[in-house]
Amino acid sequence: MDKNIKVVSMFGIITVSLSIFYYTVIFLPRQEEMRLKEKERDLTAKQEAVFLKECKDEKEADYKFFDEHLAGWPSALITNGLKNKGYINDNDEPVDDDIWLKKCIQRKFELRA
Numbered sequence: 001m002d003k004n005i006k007v008v009s010m011f012g013i014i015t016v017s018l019s020i021f022y023y024t025v026i027f028l029p030r031q032e033e034m035r036l037k038e039k040e041r042d043l044t045a046k047q048e049a050v051f052l053k054e055c056k057d058e059k060e061a062d063y064k065f066f067d068e069h070l071a072g073w074p075s076a077l078i079t080n081g082l083k084n085k086g087y088i089n090d091n092d093e094p095v096d097d098d099i100w101l102k103k104c105i106q107r108k109f110e111l112r113a
Contacts, residue, residue: 047109047112048105051104051105051108051109052101052105054108055100055101055104055105055108056101058104059087059100059104062085062087063087066081066082086100086103086104087100
């Protein structure tokens with residue numbers, strides 16, 4: 001009888017020890033890693049929203065500037081300015097707003113890195 005109790009208690013001690021080891025060495029670090037990734041994703045989404053607003057404001061201000069200050073200037077200079085800002089492509093065609101905004105946001109992320 002004493003031998004059975006000894007075997008069962010040893011088995012219990014080993015099981016509990018392995019459970020504690022798994023929890024502290026494997027489970028908790030994974031939870032922390034997942035929490036950090038989620039926090040980083042949330043921060044990235046917030047930054048992207050801020051950059052989107054900045055890009056829209058920048059584009060609006062640029063077009064307003066071109067309309068107000070460069071109205072009498074030669075069209076080639078205006079076109080060149082729009083090309084430099086990325087609003088029109090090399091074929092003098094307007095760039096799609098979604099494409100321009102994605103490039104603007106990407107550029108801002110690169111500048112912040």
